[in-house]
Amino acid sequence: MKNYKQITYRYLKGQRNRTLLTILGIILSVAMISALGTIIVSARGALIKEAIRDNGSYHAKIEHLQKESLDKVKSHVGVEKVGISKAIGAGVVKETTQGEREDYGVNMPYRYIDLQGYDNEALKMLPFNLKEGRFPIHSDEIAIEYWIADYFDKEVKIGDKINLTLGKRSSIRESQEGEPEETFEKTGEKEYTVVGFIKPNYVWPKELVTKGITGIDQNTPREGGYNAYVQVPDIKNVQEKIESIGKDVGTNPENIDYNNRVLRLYAESVVDTFNKSIIGILIFVVSLIVISTVAVIYNAFNISVLERVSQFGLLRSVGATPKQIRGIVLKEAGILSAIGIPIGLFSGVLAMKIVFYIIGLLKSDIRLINDMEITISATVFLISTFVGLITVFLSAIGPARKAGKVSPLEAVRNTGDLKKENLKNVRSFPFIRKILGVEGEIAHKNLRRNRKRFIITVFSMVISIALFITFSTFSDFMFKIGAVGGEETGDFSVAGYMKGNEDEIYSKLKNMEEVKRVYKMITLSGSALLEDNQINKKIKEINPHNFTEKKGDRTKVPNVDIYTIGDDNLEVLKGVLNKGSIDKDLLNKEKGVLVINNTYSYKENSNAQVLLEGYHVKVGDKIPFASYNAEGEEVDYQDLTVVGVLEKGILDREYNYNASLAIITTEEVFEQIVKDASLGEQQDQYVNMNIELSGKGNRENVTTYLNELGNTMPGFNFTDYLEHAKEARTMTIIMSIFLYGFVTLIALISAINIINTISTNIILRTKEIAMIKAVGMTQGGIKRMVAFESLFYGLYATLIGGTLGVGLSYILFRLVIGISEFQYKLPWENVVIACVGAAIIALLSGIYPLKRINNKIIVESMKEDF
Structure with missing residues (x-):
């Protein structure tokens, strides 16, 4: 050697x-x-x-600049690129119908295109999605949202010329009938050549004001303010740099709008x-x-x-x-x-x-x-x-x-x-031998006879348990703050006063080959009476003004929403059921409801939104509920029985956003509530239907049917969310893969950590185990001894690791609520999974080493040196 x-x-x-x-x-x-x-x-x-x-790729938008200030921005040493936009005015497409004005909720005389002029640099910086054609270059060219082309007197195609009456929309004022009214002040007319169609993120044909783009050239009117889209060469400390630029060109910080989503990623x-x-x-x-x-x-x-x-x-x-x-x-x-x-x-x-x-x-x-x-x-x-x-x-x-x-x-x-150390020097506990036998007593002494081995092994298991609890809780936090997926709306959203035709429309849509599911949502707002112990103290602190009124020994909770989703869809709620049951017959029999205790609330004097368990309503509780009538006044209270408690709702109605309860029930119970409240014709109900497509057939069949309804029913409108919905669903799946994949990797490493430590301990004690066998302990006794030892390690590690994991998860919670605030809950489920899993892995870790030791002759094992 x-x-x-x-x-x-x-x-x-x-x-x-x-x-x-x-x-x-x-x-x-x-x-x-x-x-x-x-x-x-x-x-x-x-x-x-x-x-x-x-x-868009711009870092900040500086608004309301005059031509002189704009030139200063262009030549500023701290600016890398500048894009320019200018408001041109509103262009009239056609007069609105009475039904359209009712839908929009304001007496608007015309359907408009809001015209903005952009130079080439601004068009590069901004997120316009071109469906067909090109962007305009000159001030007499225009690109419009593709669906608005159908609303002109004659269908518009690429290359067509359109004449628009330009002007200014006035501020809203009261009409003679006392309704809000808008007027239009004409400033001129202009002919544009349509050179492109823009594709928005989603389409709502009832929208009365849409976007239009024109170019900027020497013929663009010089009066009025400009907007400058600015990029700086170095994004570090971008706010200070942009404010300095604004100060140099003579504009106020209030006129600066930052591209926060892009800046956040930097x-x-x-x-x-x-x-x-x-x-x-x-x-x-x-x-x-x-x-x-x-x-x-x-x-x-x-x-x-x-x-x-x-x-x-x-x-x-x-x-x-x-x-x-x-x-x-x-x-x-x-x-x-x-x-x-x-x-x-x-x-x-x-x-x-x-x-x-x-x-x-x-x-x-x-x-x-x-x-x-x-x-x-x-x-x-x-x-x-x-x-x-x-x-x-x-x-x-x-x-x-x-x-x-x-x-x-x-x-x-x-x-x-x-x-x-010697086993004789370790204190005995008679009750352990009485309960677990001699194997349990030896196992307990093995833990105590060498402090270093005990600390190393327990430390290994503690770290594994704490890491799993922390990272699995982190995944839960990501779902809570909305980092995973987005607000689900379905592929189409239908809404309006349907004059009693909602059942026919619902049935027609549900039976279409292209449609997987139709959520029929009819909402009734009111107040509920709850006992003090059913209201979280935290929500009282955030919204003290909401809980000042008493009725007997109960507190009145305003802004309670009770709604249906269509009885055929109740099964979807099973995935979010916390307690109780979802049984249509039981709900109808008991005048039953499903309650969502979690709610969103805004802090007073702040825009911070908080998600918390605002209420502690349980299965079997009776909730006195009174709906609001047309004048906003409460009618008589009627008792509703809680049959189930949900973690959240579905689609875009996961929670009540007014610091109150959200309640779901069957169509029969809902109609009974309306009938008992004697609301009468008030419930020519405003109906929402969210349509989820099946992926079969031709989606244009659904669009055609909805367009036909819109033409024949003035109070009806729909929004096409198809692309948005597809992206939201797929993103939910993808982010779930990343998060759960990461938790799985943590679990794997934790398992390897425990296996490594426990199995190595056993292998290194080959001589010791062989000596125990030599003095008469059976193979079964050896297995029990090792199993008890692993369980003892697991017990100590569970107490320490569980506590440490909860502590780390709370530290992480304090960091996460800087993005979106919600209420902290002890992650009991993750703690149980981690602790039980660690104990099972510790038990299994001894199988291979013991088998290897048992395959050897006792004398050979006693001679073996490690």
Whole structure:
């Protein structure tokens, strides 16, 4: 042997299982850091592209500039690019009908195109989606929303010329009948050539004011103000820079509108709380990942090194110096790092490629996903490698230094640092032996006889439990703040006074091949009487003015909404049912309702929105409810029985947004409430129907039918949300894959951490277990002893890890509410899953090591040295 370090290779080869476990821990830990870094870099680039596509690439918009000020902005040294827009005025399309004026809720005389002029640079910066044709260049060219072309006297096509009467819409005033009325002041007429059609995000044919684009040239009227869309060369501290530019050109900060969505992705949001929250969350998550990396590698490596103190002592006795001993251990760390870290880096990127492959199977048309490409970042690789190396060597250097300090005589006399103590020196607990037998007593003594082994093992399980609780709770938070998916509306939204035809329309739509589901929503507003213990103190603090009125010993809660969704759709609510049941017959029999206790509320003197469990209504409670009549006055209270409690509602009615209860019931109960309240003809009800398509047939059949209804029924209108709905659903699926995939990875690493620690402990105690078998303990007794020992570890780890996990989840909650506020709840479900899972994994961890020990002859096991 040329030098002592050659022993390292022999040891690693001889202890393959232990070596593989350690390498696996390094691989998983480095892979998690590199995967997270890769997805952050990749997603950030794609999200910026998406935000620019939706909101534009400008950094700020400076409004109401005169020509002189505009020229100063163009020539300002701090400005990189400037796009110009100018309000041209309102162009008349045609007179509105009485039905259209009723729908819009204001007496508007005309259907308008709101004309804005843009130069070429502004059109590049702004998120206009061209359906057909091109953007206008000159002031006599125009691009309009494609659907408005049908409302001209003659259908308009690309290349046609249209004459528009231009003017100014006046402020709304009272008409002779006391209704709000708008007037139009004509300023001129102009002929435009239609050169393009714009495609908006969604289409509502009843919208009376739509967008139109013209070019800006020398013929554009000079009077009136301009808007400047500004990009700065360096986005750092963008608010200060834009305000400085505004000050230099003589405009007020109130005239500056920031492109906040884009700036947020650069961590330069004008809202300082948002920036701090995002940065805080990122630091918190990465710190936990680093801690988990340290835990996995340290436990796998440290136990292995500590168990070999006697071997190092033997080397000391034949002349090895402390420096040489440290060199052996550090070389082992270097070899394991050289193998594990490159594989970990590759595995992290590969994992992300697999995730994107799975997402690709969804065949999504979402541009965000199509934009996202795996970006291999040198910075991410360097950070991942650095963290891995530092962690491995920090894990090795402590035990290596200790091994070098042990005297040869003491090291040879003892069989290892973890085996110094004697079972006789550990205090006995008679009740443990009485309940669990001699195996349980020995297992409990094994935990207590060596503090270092106990701390290392429990620490490993504590970290695993705490990490799972924290990251699974983080996923729950993302759903709560709306970071996953968006507001669901269905593919079409239908609304209006349907003159008693709602059942016929509902039936017709429901039976169409193209339609999967129709939600028929009819709403009644009123107030409820609740006991004080049914109202959360937090919501009283936020909205004290809502709970000042008493009726007997109950408090009146205003703005309660009770609505139907169509009896055929009640089954959809089973996925959000917390307690009780969803039984149509029971609801009808009991005059029953389903209650949503969670609600949104706005803080007084603030725009901050809070989601919280505002109420504590339970199954079986009676709720006195009084609806409002046409004059807004309450009618008589009638008792409703709570049959079920829901976590939230569906579609865009997940919660009541007025700090109050939301209640869902059947159509029969709803009609009974209306009848008992004697509301009469007030309930020529305003009906909402949300239509979800099946993906079969031709969607144009649905559009044609809805258009026909709109032409024959003045109070009827619909909005086409098809593209928006498809994107929202697919984004929900994709973000769920990322979040749950991340939680799964955390669970896997946590499991490996526990398996590594528990199984290594058992393998390293081969001689001890063999001696116990030699003095008469059966194979079954050995298994019970190891099982009890694992359960004891699990009990201690559950108490500490559960508490730590809850604490970490609360810290994360404090960071997340800087983005969107909601009420904190203890994550009991995640705690139970983590603790039970950790105990089961700990039990299973002993199966393979025990099998390996049992396959050996007792004498051979007693001779084996680790």
